[in-house]
Amino acid sequence: MPTNIESSDSLNTNGMIWLSPPHINGNEQKYLQEAFDSNWIAPMGNNITGFEIDLQNYLSKEVQVAVLSSGTAAIHLALQLLGISNGDEVLCQSFTFCATANPIIYLGAEPIFIDSEKDTWNMAPELLEHAILNRIKKGKRPKAIIVVDIYGMPYKAKEINAIALKYEIPIIEDSAEALGSTYFGTKSGLLGDIGVLSFNGNKIITTSAGGALILKEQKQKEKTLYLATQARDINHKTHYQHSEIGYNYRMSNVLAGIGRGQMEVLEDRVSARRSNHRFYQDNLMVLPEIEFLEEPDGYMSNRWLTCVLTPSYEIRESIRLALLNERIESRRLWKPMHLQPVFENNLNFSDGTSEDLFNRGLCLPSGSNLLEEDLKRIISIIKTALS
Numbered sequence: 471m472p473t474n475i476e477s478s479d480s481l482n483t484n485g486m487i488w489l490s491p492p493h494i495n496g497n498e499q500k501y502l503q504e505a506f507d508s509n510w511i512a513p514m515g516n517n518i519t520g521f522e523i524d525l526q527n528y529l530s531k532e533v534q535v536a537v538l539s540s541g542t543a544a545i546h547l548a549l550q551l552l553g554i555s556n557g558d559e560v561l562c563q564s565f566t567f568c569a570t571a572n573p574i575i576y577l578g579a580e581p582i583f584i585d586s587e588k589d590t591w592n593m594a595p596e597l598l599e600h601a602i603l604n605r606i607k608k609g610k611r612p613k614a615i616i617v618v619d620i621y622g623m624p625y626k627a628k629e630i631n632a633i634a635l636k637y638e639i640p641i642i643e644d645s646a647e648a649l650g651s652t653y654f655g656t657k658s659g660l661l662g663d664i665g666v667l668s669f670n671g672n673k674i675i676t677t678s679a680g681g682a683l684i685l686k687e688q689k690q691k692e693k694t695l696y697l698a699t700q701a702r703d704i705n706h707k708t709h710y711q712h713s714e715i716g717y718n719y720r721m722s723n724v725l726a727g728i729g730r731g732q733m734e735v736l737e738d739r740v741s742a743r744r745s746n747h748r749f750y751q752d753n754l755m756v757l758p759e760i761e762f763l764e765e766p767d768g769y770m771s772n773r774w775l776t777c778v779l780t781p782s783y784e785i786r787e788s789i790r791l792a793l794l795n796e797r798i799e800s801r802r803l804w805k806p807m808h809l810q811p812v813f814e815n816n817l818n819f820s821d822g823t824s825e826d827l828f829n830r831g832l833c834l835p836s837g838s839n840l841l842e843e844d845l846k847r848i849i850s851i852i853k854t855a856l857s
């Protein structure tokens with residue numbers, strides 16, 4: 471049994487070590503209190519404005535930020551801003567969480583899945599270009615590309631962006647897992663035409679549920695807020711008038727208060743996750759069965775989750791089950807979208823890379839509130855399982 475169940479900063483709730491639990495700083499409550507005191511218990515108010523400014527100050531003064539009810543909602547609106555509609559084709563990274571792809575379906579459009587390369591585990595530039603040429607030959611020019619910074623590792627932006635530019639296809643960067651990462655000094659979320667963030671409970675910072683769009687133009691932010699608040703025609707003051715279908719996707723002012731408190735500690739959360747990764751690497755590197763994903767030159771990953779590759783499905787399972795037996799949660803890497811039953815009829819361009827990652831990979835507990843004694847225990851269980 472863990473000895474630190476009583477510690478408020480420990481993630482050992484119910485004696486369990488979780489993969490990526492929330493990590494509250496304390497100041498969140500100050501902003502929550504402000505929302506209560508001012509009675510702005512609504513999808514508008516000072517915390518929303520404040521959280522958007524905090525994100526903008528952190529990311530870049532050149533961008534606009536719109537905070538929303540979830541990362542999924544952000545992707546849905548990003549596609550809508552790019553004019554995606556019924557029958558359009560959207561090229562989408564296959565190695566990801568389903569929320570990257572589902573909004574394509576919400577709009578009646580068609581996802582086409584692209585496999586990953588081995589350096590970052592994100593969209594493979596060669597397969598992307600191959601797919602674009604294939605679709606153009608069929609008379610179907612893809613309308614958008616959704617690329618992901620998976621587990622916090624930025625995608626190959628120089629290569630992917632050059633292809634997108636060549637064929638004039640806009641890029642949505644799903645940076646839900648990568649707030650705090652950088653690519654040659656540029657922050658994740660700023661690498662594509664539109665950036666997406668998530669503040670779900672398991673992400674590097676959280677609002678319990680929430681997301682954001684990072685936009686390059688003021689007009690796009692206005693359109694986002696219009697669509698996120700039921701598409702009310704602005705010229706009608708006396709009644710609600712609608713000429714378009716909208717959504718209820720704005721973030722709550724209460725939850726934005728949690729976000730403001732979390733922004734105060736974002737840098738700490740990034741260094742804690744990176745330090746977890748370093749600790750695992752320093753201690754597990756000696757094992758021939760364990761392989762880590764290195765940061766290529768110029769890449770800085772927030773190491774949202776520490777992932778390892780093992781030689782086989784069986785060895786991976788033996789580690790996962792040994793950890794579970796000690797009430798420690800680990801998780802297989804994402805099952806690629808092109809292998810999901812729900813997408814079995816969608817076209818894909820794959821070479822087996824993400825399928826192999828799915829078969830051999832494991833995410834280890836990676837919370838920023840993980841204690842060194844937890845890390846040591848996890849490492850010793852892995853060593854025993856492999857001996």
Ligand SMILES: *Cc1c(COP(=O)(O)O)cnc(C)c1O
Pocket residue numbers: 539540541542543566567569570618644646647667668669670679680681
């Ligand atoms: C978490 C996540 C999302 C969705 O975010 P929600 O806020 O949970 O809707 C999208 N893409 C990726 C890669 C994610 O990990």
